[in-house]
Amino acid sequence: MTNVRRLSRKEYLAFEELIASTAEGRAFLRQRDALSRVVAAERVRRMMKQLMIMPAGAAGASPPASEHVRILRKELLEISAHIQQTRNEIAALHPDQQGTSRLVLATSELDAIVSATERATYDILNGAERIQAAAAKLPASPEIAAIASEIGGQATEIMTACSFQDLTGQRISKVVNALRYIETRINAMIEIWGIDEAARATATGPQDTRPDAHLLNGPQLEGAADQNEIDSLFEAAPAPPVDQNAIDAMFK
Amino acid sequence: MAALSQPVLVVDDYSTMRRILRSLLEQIGFTHIVEAEDGGTALNKLRSEPFGLVISDWNMEPMSGLQLLKAVRADAQLKALPFIMVTAESKPENVVAAKAAGVNNYIVKPFNAETLSKKIEAVLGQFK
Numbered sequence: 001m002t003n004v005r006r007l008s009r010k011e012y013l014a015f016e017e018l019i020a021s022t023a024e025g026r027a028f029l030r031q032r033d034a035l036s037r038v039v040a041a042e043r044v045r046r047m048m049k050q051l052m053i054m055p056a057g058a059a060g061a062s063p064p065a066s067e068h069v070r071i072l073r074k075e076l077l078e079i080s081a082h083i084q085q086t087r088n089e090i091a092a093l094h095p096d097q098q099g100t101s102r103l104v105l106a107t108s109e110l111d112a113i114v115s116a117t118e119r120a121t122y123d124i125l126n127g128a129e130r131i132q133a134a135a136a137k138l139p140a141s142p143e144i145a146a147i148a149s150e151i152g153g154q155a156t157e158i159m160t161a162c163s164f165q166d167l168t169g170q171r172i173s174k175v176v177n178a179l180r181y182i183e184t185r186i187n188a189m190i191e192i193w194g195i196d197e198a199a200r201a202t203a204t205g206p207q208d209t210r211p212d213a214h215l216l217n218g219p220q221l222e223g224a225a226d227q228n229e230i231d232s233l234f235e236a237a238p239a240p241p242v243d244q245n246a247i248d249a250m251f252k
Numbered sequence: 253m254a255a256l257s258q259p260v261l262v263v264d265d266y267s268t269m270r271r272i273l274r275s276l277l278e279q280i281g282f283t284h285i286v287e288a289e290d291g292g293t294a295l296n297k298l299r300s301e302p303f304g305l306v307i308s309d310w311n312m313e314p315m316s317g318l319q320l321l322k323a324v325r326a327d328a329q330l331k332a333l334p335f336i337m338v339t340a341e342s343k344p345e346n347v348v349a350a351k352a353a354g355v356n357n358y359i360v361k362p363f364n365a366e367t368l369s370k371k372i373e374a375v376l377g378q379f380k
Contacts (some may be wrong), residue, residue, distance in 0.1 A: 121268045162365065164362060165269075167361055
């Protein structure tokens with residue numbers, strides 16, 4: 001019989017480090033780990049199956065021993081259910097087939113909020129500055145000067161109120177960073193649990209059942225048509241004119 | 253007023269805030285306002301031209317407002333420069349840390365024009 005030499009822990013780590021020094025080596029190690037997980041999971045499944053089909057008191061087991069087997073089987077089934085539930089929950093958070101996870105989408109939406117509020121704030125500031133400039137041009141009579149001063153003061157209040165954009169931007173940045181952190185941790189969990197495509201496919205999130213759900217996407221992040229493009233669509237294919245008689249006919 | 257002719261450096265990573273501060277400073281009467289979007293850029297500007305006042309945000313990257321303040325106080329040429337922090341960081345420990353670093357005054361966002369004017373007046377002394 002051939003003696004199979006076993007590597008010492010030190011030797012094993014040294015070989016692993018050597019393999020991990022290249023991209024191909026790291027890919028090999030990842031695949032090996034994934035394969036090991038599959039093999040281990042398969043072994044557990046097989047053991048559980050055997051336990052499931054083993055009748056109580058089988059193989060000449062004494063009554064207390066068969067009771068232990070029954071309890072062990074029950075515990076294993078519960079653990080298996082928990083593991084499957086955890087896998088499904090993590091899979092539900094994983095990017096879908098289009099490569100967009102809900103966390104990534106949420107992050108993009110928050111970024112879009114920051115951009116939109118920044119643009120809106122600029123418009124408000126422009127308006128406030130124009131009001132101030134207009135107020136400064138009013139005639140310098142005593143009663144009008146008081147009104148002009150009041151208008152200018154209120155325009156200044158509008159401007160300082162626009163500092164909300166800085167505060168909301170900072171708060172949203174914190175949320176975005178938290179989401180990115182969660183995403184990293186989830187990706188790490190997916191890697192550890194070796195969640196495959198099949199698990200992802202079964203883990204669907206909440207579904208919108210409205211008949212026009214495919215058209216309800218909310219404000220677009222990119223690729224949205226602006227008003228001019230929408231207007232040109234209407235101009236290219238003008239709706240046929242409908243007179244009152246035609247409308248009345250629809251209600252008969 | 254001599255103080256109003258002094259150049260003011262406004263430091264904030266949000267362009268909206270820089271614009272608001274610039275507008276308020278112009279209303280107060282300052283005529284020469286320069287902007288920087290982070291501490292490092294601000295420090296380079298401070299070392300390349302004279303300023304009479306710095307109004308800086310705290311939370312900026314890569315160099316924060318507190319780092320800028322410490323760099324200013326550690327610089328023999330700049331250490332006496334009036335420095336006001338305008339920030340959303342409103343915890344007492346923040347104010348204590350800024351004070352320990354040598355800030356002249358501290359304004360919490362959101363603020364109004366009157367608060368800004370009063371703090372500048374307090375720092376520059378002769379401002380009316």
